[in-house]
Each structure stands twice: as C-alpha cells, then as structure tokens.
Amino acid sequence: MVCQEEVLISKVCELYSEIASLESLKPCKNVDTLFTELVLTCIPPSPIDVTKLSKNLQEIRSNLIRLCGIAEGHLEHHYSAILGSYDNPLHHLHIFPYYKNYLKLALLEFTILSQHCGPQLPNKIAFVGSGPLPLTSIVLASNHLPSTTFHNYDIDSSANSSAMRLVSGDPDLSKRMAFHTNDILDVTSCLEEFDVVYLAALVGMDKEEKNRMIDHLSKYMAPGAVLMLRSAHGARAFLYPVVEPCDLRGFEVLSVFHPTDEVINSLVIARKYPLSVVDQQQGLASMILPNKCSDEIQAFNHPLNHGNIIIEELTLDDQL
Incomplete structure (x- = not known):
C-alpha cells in the first residue's frame, strides 16, 4: 500500500515539475500529453489521503x-x-474531447437531484463558475430540465461573452440562460431566488477560498435550497480541491458520490437548513441547526450504476 502511494506521489511530482516548467498552458500537443498523463495517473481508485501529505507535497x-x-x-x-465559429454551435458540442463525460455527469447530477428534491423540478438554478463553455448548464437545460432557467455566474467577462455566443442562436436556451459577470461574494440577496446553486470544482482553489464561498452561500441562499458541489477523492485530489462534509456549515449534507470511472469529480449535495426559532417566547434569535452527519455506504440505483461507482451517503443523525 505504502509502496503504491510512493509510486503515485513520485509520478505526480514528476509530472508537476514538467507542467510547471511550461511557458504556456494553452492547448498544444505537449500540454495535452502531459495533462492526459496526469489524469490517467490520478484516475485509478487510491486510498491516499492528501490531508496527510507533508508540507512540501501539500504545496x-x-x-x-x-x-x-x-x-x-x-x-x-x-x-x-x-x-462559436459555427452557425449552430450546440450541434457540434461533441468536438469537445470531454463532452461525453459531461453527459454522464449531468445525468448523474440530475438523478441525484431528483432523488432528493422529489418530482418538483427546480425553477431557477445558479451555476457559479460557469466559464466560457458552460456544458453542465447546457446539457441539463437541453436534456433534463426543459423548463428551468439557468443563471450562470463567472468573474471573467470574456468567458461570459464566449458562453453567450454558444446559446444566443438557440430559440429555447437563449431565453432560459442568463450570464452575469460577478464575483459570487458580491452577490447577496439575489441568491435567495434559486432553488439550486451549483458551485464549480475550481471556484475556490484552496480550502480557505472554498470555505469562504460556502459560508457566503450559506448566508444568502434560501432556507431549503439545494447546494451541489464538485469535489475530489483519493488521487483525484491532486487535480481538484476537496470539499469535506464538515466544511458545509449551515447545510444538511444529503449525499456524497465518488465515481471511479472517467468522471473525475466527486459530487456533494446538501440542503440549507431552515431557520429554527429556539425560544420564540423569550425572543431568542433564530439559529442554524448544527451540521451533524454520519457516514454510511449505500447502493444508489441510477442508470450509471454498473458496479463502478462507490457511493457514500451521508445522512443527518436522527437526534439533533
């Protein structure tokens, strides 16, 4: 076990050294080859716990x-x-090399969402960190949520401009997709409008940044609204930040899903706690229920479950 971890760490460090020495990370043969090798190195299931790495390896x-x-x-x-150079960009999404992964991921997320939210589909979804190629919003809107409106937030105006070009010619999505150039930490009361908020994996690239985002969403999201996050597990945590259930202060953690196939990101779904008046007669302030959860492994019956997805369900303790 230790030997396998040492081999993994050695390979990751070797690839990091090569990637860090590149003059540019824009797509080209060398960049594509190195990142493909990095992903293939980190995809296999691994028991490694990145929180226990040395300070140098953490850096x-x-x-x-x-x-x-x-x-x-x-x-x-x-x-x-x-x-964006095509007359109908949405007809050519398959040229993106990871498009099939997004199809799988969106189906999985929709299935999870349906399981926890029941038959009532969300009216409004916010996606934080949508980027220039908002495939999650596009696939969910096109394939799974035909009446939902999507508000895509990104801090980069050029990313939003590129994304808007992809849907502007579509008579349906152009009406159901909005793009906002904002730092989500500057968005406050508007967050109450959304039934579901997605937080992209790379919004908040270290624990402190990520927790700041989560705390902000906890403060301004509507009670009962759902938060969908993308995390990482095992060696995949060398590629993306990890979100732990204990980081989700103010939320009831409903489920955590760790795929073991080519879908890299783990999925975390949580619901904002309702405000509970402790003692109305004494005039005590409302409080957020504590985030107590327990781990249990449970099979999840969805179309992608062919024995290759480990699923951890986190459920609220019966007694709070």
Whole structure:
C-alpha cells in the first residue's frame, strides 16, 4: 500500500515539475500529453489521503490544482471559440474531447437531484463558475430540465461573452440562460431566488477560498435550497480541491458520490437548513441547526450504476 502511494506521489511530482516548467498552458500537443498523463495517473481508485501529505507535497498539490485550473480555462476558451465559429454551435458540442463525460455527469447530477428534491423540478438554478463553455448548464437545460432557467455566474467577462455566443442562436436556451459577470461574494440577496446553486470544482482553489464561498452561500441562499458541489477523492485530489462534509456549515449534507470511472469529480449535495426559532417566547434569535452527519455506504440505483461507482451517503443523525 505504502509502496503504491510512493509510486503515485513520485509520478505526480514528476509530472508537476514538467507542467510547471511550461511557458504556456494553452492547448498544444505537449500540454495535452502531459495533462492526459496526469489524469490517467490520478484516475485509478487510491486510498491516499492528501490531508496527510507533508508540507512540501501539500504545496505541490496546491500549485498543481492551480495549474490544472489555468489549463482547463485555456482549453474551454479554445473550444468555445471553435464552437462559436459555427452557425449552430450546440450541434457540434461533441468536438469537445470531454463532452461525453459531461453527459454522464449531468445525468448523474440530475438523478441525484431528483432523488432528493422529489418530482418538483427546480425553477431557477445558479451555476457559479460557469466559464466560457458552460456544458453542465447546457446539457441539463437541453436534456433534463426543459423548463428551468439557468443563471450562470463567472468573474471573467470574456468567458461570459464566449458562453453567450454558444446559446444566443438557440430559440429555447437563449431565453432560459442568463450570464452575469460577478464575483459570487458580491452577490447577496439575489441568491435567495434559486432553488439550486451549483458551485464549480475550481471556484475556490484552496480550502480557505472554498470555505469562504460556502459560508457566503450559506448566508444568502434560501432556507431549503439545494447546494451541489464538485469535489475530489483519493488521487483525484491532486487535480481538484476537496470539499469535506464538515466544511458545509449551515447545510444538511444529503449525499456524497465518488465515481471511479472517467468522471473525475466527486459530487456533494446538501440542503440549507431552515431557520429554527429556539425560544420564540423569550425572543431568542433564530439559529442554524448544527451540521451533524454520519457516514454510511449505500447502493444508489441510477442508470450509471454498473458496479463502478462507490457511493457514500451521508445522512443527518436522527437526534439533533
């Protein structure tokens, strides 16, 4: 076990050194080859716990996640520009090399959402960190949520401009998709309008940043609204930040899902606690119920479950 972890860490560090030495992370043969090798190295299930790495390895991991974020941004801008050159960009989404992964991910997220939210589909969804190629919003809106409106938030105006070009010619999605150039930390009361808020994996690239985002959403989302987050597990945590259930202050953690196939991100679904008046007669202030949850492994019956997805269900303790 230790030997396998040492081999994994050695390979990741080797690839990090090569990636960090690149002059540019824009798509090209060398960049594509290195990141493909990195992903293939990190995809296999691994018992590694990145929180127990040495300080030096923690720093390498943090830097690597940021490099992955930069490269992913360049890749999405690159393909968004190509797609935007077509008369009907949405008819050519398959040219994006990871499009099939997004189809799987969106189906999985929709199935999870349906399980926890019942037959009532969300009216309004916010996606934080939608980027220049908002495939999650596009796939969910096109394939699973035909009447839902999507509000896509990104801090980069050029990303929003590129994304808007992809849907502006579509008579349906152009009416159901809005794009906002904002730092989500500056968005306050508007967050109450959304039934579901998605937080992209690379919004908040370290624990402190991520927790700041989560705390902000906890403060301004409507009680009972659902928060969908993307996390990482095992060696995949070298690629994306990890969100732990204990980070979700003010939320009831409903489920955590760890795929073991080519879908890299783990999925976390949580619901904002309702405000509970402790003692109305004494005039005590409302309080957020504490986030107490327990781990249990439970099979989840959905179309992608062919024995290759480990599912951890986190349920609220019976007694709060």
